[in-house]
């Protein structure tokens with residue numbers, strides 16, 4: 001990495017001129033990990049800065065030439081950042097300062113015009129907003145991918161008999177298709193939820209400055225459209241008040257998907273034990289033990305299950321920070337770490353699930369063996385009811401004969417479970433139609 005030059009060689013603050021000295025312990029405390037977290041926001045901050053500059057050009061504050069110089073410098077900065085030759089580190093108070101210092105150093109006075117009509121308050125808000133939109137795209141796509149893999153597997157294995165449990169006790173006969181389709185429908189809902197959150201956060205806070213607007217006719221709508229926002233976040237103070245609130249919504253969307261995943265992972269960790277033995281995981285999802293030569297452990301599935309803690313804790317952390325009056329408060333900076341941590345951890349987990357679902361194998365013999373004769377008692381009572389016996393009476397009769405029950409052929413019995421959505425009528429086509437419809441809500445990348 002080239003040694004940084006000029007003003008970028010030492011820690012400098014945009015607002016330092018005319019202020020007193022800066023104590024290191026204090027600056028470490030206020031900037032903290034913030035500038036490092038800004039690496040996640042940096043490219044979005046650069047894009048938003050370019051859009052702001054183009055907006056300033058449209059109202060005559062920046063000349064056409066300055067605009068083109070600044071925008072190419074911003075492109076260069078982005079390329080250098082991607083290549084690793086520009087490192088965002090604690091030489092800077094934050095990513096926002098780094099951008100302005102870079103432009104000033106390279107373009108002189110034109111760089112000094114960039115912050116006209118802008119505050120770091122709306123700058124961080126817009127960068128975070130673009131980050132959230134990008135991750136909502138990823139989240140909805142991940143949910144769609146998991147729903148798709150579960151549905152495709154249900155279509156491929158619709159009718160392997162499998163026990164259905166309530167209270168974790170054997171309850172009634174069920175099937176591979178019914179179990180898988182549950183997750184296809186769940187992840188479709190989580191996709192839908194995330195898409196709805198995506199619509200709420202799809203608004204531009206840029207041009208609200210410190211939270212109260214400015215005495216310049218900023219082209220806020222033009223800048224919002226330039227950045228691909230669906231609408232303007234109109235009220236300047238709300239642009240600040242919604243910080244943390246929107247972050248919480250995005251994390252909530254991640255949490256819903258992660259809770260679906262936790263259930264799937266829980267089922268898999270049970271169904272792959274010797275005791276159940278219904279499912280075999282693909283080899284790359286299994287690890288060994290450092291001491292016990294006989295062990296094949298489902299570590300991946302367990303970490304998928306445990307990972308839900310990260311977005312859940314992140315939501316709590318943000319909610320604790322949000323007890324605030326209106327307007328920008330520096331406390332809001334503390335919503336950044338939990339947002340990034342919670343979202344990145346969730347996406348990392350969700351992305352590996354489709355291959356897991358595709359690769360897992362049912363063990364039909366073990367599933368069939370686990371359906372005991374007593375599990376047909378409800379069917380027998382209902383058969384009697386259909387023949388006219390009041391259900392309560394049929395229930396009692398079946399209960400008295402529990403020990404004498406003989407298991408019918410499992411396949412034939414599944415074929416009779418015709419209630420819509422049940423084993424004989426999984427309505428996978430309806431689940432697929434809805435998934436296709438919800439997929440059209442995945443926002444553009």
Ligand code: ARG
Nearest residue numbers: 034094120121124330332333
């Ligand atoms: N790092 C700060 C944050 O995340 C940037 C905004 C600073 N604004 C200010 N008025 N000090 O909130």
